[in-house]
Amino acid sequence: MLFLSIAVAILAALVLVDLLLSAAIIRRLRETETKLVEMTTPPASELSLGAAMPEFVSSDGQVSSAELAGGPVMIGFFSAGCRHCPAQAEALADRAEEISRAGVRVVSFLAVGEGATDELAPALRKAGLLVTEGDPSAAMTTFQVQGTPAFLMFGGDGRLLGRGHELSEVFNSK
Structure with a gap:
């Protein structure tokens, strides 16, 4: 009976270590994904916030x-x-x-x-x-x-x- 109790305790410890490692890997993957999205998604415009609207007239003359x-x-x-x-x-x-x-x-x-x-x-x-x-x-x-x-x-x-x-x-x- 003692042998079985020790085996269950060791198995429980291994499962907890596995869970902790899995959580750490998932966290790291999410961080990496966020960085990749930031690197690959260009800004909507190169105009900086606070910049004045550029002078323009649409090609069909509808709006300026x-x-x-x-x-x-x-x-x-x-x-x-x-x-x-x-x-x-x-x-x-x-x-x-x-x-x-x-x-x-x-x-x-x-x-x-x-x-x-x-x-x-x-x-x-x-x-x-x-x-x-x-x-x-x-x-x-x-x-x-x-x-x-x-x-x-x-x-x-x-x-x-x-x-x-x-x-x-x-x-x-x-």
């Missing part, structure tokens, strides 16, 4: 930086064929009324390359003004946007308040 001055504006960048863009376009359309009530004007730039289908336009039109451009988009270059989807929130003074790849990163309900 001068027209957007004087009030808060959220600018969204999307591209046809982007796998994350449909979800963010729908989120923007779903929250369009809430964003409008907050006094924020929404302008979306959609880059559509030759032969690409334009499936995002209906959702983006619900949210505000939509400007469709070729691929690469001149607006993306002007605003130093690295990838889509991307959102930039400018305040009434024309300064960049927030940026992100998801709507929730730049516009949260208060």
Whole structure:
């Protein structure tokens, strides 16, 4: 009986050591994953927070930086064929009324390359003004946007308040 008790105690100690090691490995994997995401996800824009809105006129002449001055504006960048863009376009359309009530004007730039289908336009039109451009988009270059989807929130003074790849990163309900 003594032998069996000792064996159970040793086995229990080994299981506890295994659990501790497993927890440490899981913690380390999560830390590494976070670092990898930070390293591989480019910022929504190279514009630094607090930077002034660049001077621009859309390729079709629909909108310019001068027209957007004087009030808060959220600018969204999307591209046809982007796998994350449909979800963010729908989120923007779903929250369009809430964003409008907050006094924020929404302008979306959609880059559509030759032969690409334009499936995002209906959702983006619900949210505000939509400007469709070729691929690469001149607006993306002007605003130093690295990838889509991307959102930039400018305040009434024309300064960049927030940026992100998801709507929730730049516009949260208060």
